[in-house]
Amino acid sequence: MSMQSQDIIRRSATSSLTPPPQARDHKLEVAKLIDVSICIGCKGCQVACSEWNDIRDEVGHNHGVYDNPVDLTAKSWTVMRFAEHQDEGGPLQWLIRKDGCMHCSDPGCLKACPSPGAILQYANGVVDFQSEQCIGCGYCVAGCPFNVPRINKEDNKAYKCSLCSDRLAVGQEPSCVKTCPTGAIQFGTKEDMKLVAAGRIKDLQARGFKNAGLYDPEGVGGTHVMYVLHHADRPELYSNLPKDPQISATVSLWKGMLKPLATLGLAAAGLFGFLHYTTVGPNRADEEEEHEEKETEEVSK
Amino acid sequence: MKEKLIQRYSAAERINHWVVACFYPAFFWLTGIFGTPQLARIVHPFIGVVMFLGFARQFFRYYHHNFITDEDKKWMKAVGEVMKGNEVGDIGRYNGGQKGMFWLMVACTSLLLVTGVIAWRPYFAELFPIPLIRFALLVHASAALALIAGIVVHVYAAIWVKGTIRAMAEGVVTHAWAKKHHPKWYREMTGKES
Numbered sequence: 001m002s003m004q005s006q007d008i009i010r011r012s013a014t015s016s017l018t019p020p021p022q023a024r025d026h027k028l029e030v031a032k033l034i035d036v037s038i039c040i041g042c043k044g045c046q047v048a049c050s051e052w053n054d055i056r057d058e059v060g061h062n063h064g065v066y067d068n069p070v071d072l073t074a075k076s077w078t079v080m081r082f083a084e085h086q087d088e089g090g091p092l093q094w095l096i097r098k099d100g101c102m103h104c105s106d107p108g109c110l111k112a113c114p115s116p117g118a119i120l121q122y123a124n125g126v127v128d129f130q131s132e133q134c135i136g137c138g139y140c141v142a143g144c145p146f147n148v149p150r151i152n153k154e155d156n157k158a159y160k161c162s163l164c165s166d167r168l169a170v171g172q173e174p175s176c177v178k179t180c181p182t183g184a185i186q187f188g189t190k191e192d193m194k195l196v197a198a199g200r201i202k203d204l205q206a207r208g209f210k211n212a213g214l215y216d217p218e219g220v221g222g223t224h225v226m227y228v229l230h231h232a233d234r235p236e237l238y239s240n241l242p243k244d245p246q247i248s249a250t251v252s253l254w255k256g257m258l259k260p261l262a263t264l265g266l267a268a269a270g271l272f273g274f275l276h277y278t279t280v281g282p283n284r285a286d287e288e289e290e291h292e293e294k295e296t297e298e299v300s301k
Numbered sequence: 302m303k304e305k306l307i308q309r310y311s312a313a314e315r316i317n318h319w320v321v322a323c324f325y326p327a328f329f330w331l332t333g334i335f336g337t338p339q340l341a342r343i344v345h346p347f348i349g350v351v352m353f354l355g356f357a358r359q360f361f362r363y364y365h366h367n368f369i370t371d372e373d374k375k376w377m378k379a380v381g382e383v384m385k386g387n388e389v390g391d392i393g394r395y396n397g398g399q400k401g402m403f404w405l406m407v408a409c410t411s412l413l414l415v416t417g418v419i420a421w422r423p424y425f426a427e428l429f430p431i432p433l434i435r436f437a438l439l440v441h442a443s444a445a446l447a448l449i450a451g452i453v454v455h456v457y458a459a460i461w462v463k464g465t466i467r468a469m470a471e472g473v474v475t476h477a478w479a480k481k482h483h484p485k486w487y488r489e490m491t492g493k494e495s
Contacts, residue, residue, distance in 0.1 A: 137420075250438070
């Protein structure tokens with residue numbers, strides 16, 4: 001799957017001077033569209049994900065809420081998050097969001113990753129972890145603006161949704177899309193999904209959700225998992241979906257500035273040393289003077 | 302005629318120095334020496350802790366030699382002259398550059414320890430909020446850079462000033478070396494006028 005897909009547009013911890021194989025990068029960008037307004041919270045997508053990807057999370061405990069499991073884990077790549085919301089004087093609303101990797105166009109995980117090729121981005125927009133290259137440092141966890149990757153303590157590797165890249169490679173939709181009984185999850189080219197979303201948003205607005213809109217945040221260059229939200233002006237209502245997610249300034253400073261600066265600085269220091277030694281020459285103490293002195297004792301400190 | 306030598310570092314001090322030197326955690330391309338990058342990542346923090354402990358021992362050995370004096374400030378201001386090979390000031394056991402380096406190492410190793418623990422998976426990182434881990438990683442990388450840059454200077458200075466490496470290998474320096482580079486220390490050690 002990894003290198004032979006030959007449509008890799010970004011590869012972690014490598015220079016763009018030595019690009020990954022991308023001869024087949026003509027593919028269209030894809031997107032998964034999650035229409036929160038039609039989701040019934042059945043968790044069919046969670047089951048399908050676990051089944052297709054062959055992951056079996058530990059059976060957990062009831063935390064007094066519908067969220068189960070209560071958070072993403074290395075073996076639960078998608079979870080439904082249930083939030084109750086009531087506007088003043090309005091009806092109670094149950095806002096259910098299927099959480100998981102957003103497949104950012106500008107992925108923070110990939111930017112932070114120090115292991116060459118452990119995180120790839122394909123031409124279709126999918127951000128995929130290559131587990132055999134993963135070293136378990138958890139920098140992707142720090143890099144992600146959505147708090148998605150999880151480290152598995154059994155093997156010290158990071159895991160997250162792959163957007164079923166193996167299914168996409170053979171022309172199938174992700175397993176959660178395939179299983180969703182209400183059609184709340186759709187899959188296609190990003191352009192098509194935007195059109196579908198526009199139709200849904202129009203419908204929602206006609207039904208009184210005047211702030212209905214598409215969640216495709218600019219700050220990370222857009223995402224390849226998008227939401228139709230009834231309250232697009234307040235994404236944080238949906239279990240803290242970030243309003244303006246961006247790669248953290250600390251991460252940008254670290255990988256965007258410090259790293260190239262360090263490389264240059266240390267190379268310059270090496271060059272300076274070489275030139276200094278070859279021009280000024282070594283600094284020797286004049287051993288001749290010693291002959292004046294008679295004693296030969298070693299003086300200890 | 303037997304060479305006239307001054308003991309500058311004891312065997313324990315030398316071993317301590319090389320322990321710290323060898324346990325400096327490596328770059329990615331050096332991860333191969335630990336077998337795999339995966340193993341290197343696991344070993345890195347443990348090695349870092351050994352380096353910190355080794356340096357902590359050095360700190361208690363040397364801090365009292367490293368208080369910066371007016372003579373050292375004079376040396377620092379005239380560092381350009383020093384680079385040309387001309388000695389500046391009445392230098393004791395350490396010159397201004399060496400003292401500055403000592404405190405840089407103290408700052409960097411302390412920062413590296415604290416930030417390294419915050420980012421240490423799978424043991425400690427999950428106890429800290431993600432924004433703090435991000436900040437810790439930035440500080441860790443910056444401190445590592447400052448430390449590496451400092452070590453490059455440290456190693457080059459040892460190569461440039463002939464007779465210096467012997468102090469860390471055999472523990473001794475010649476009288477001439479001491480008289481030229483550390484005249485005040487030379488007088489203290491030998492009781493002679495330089």
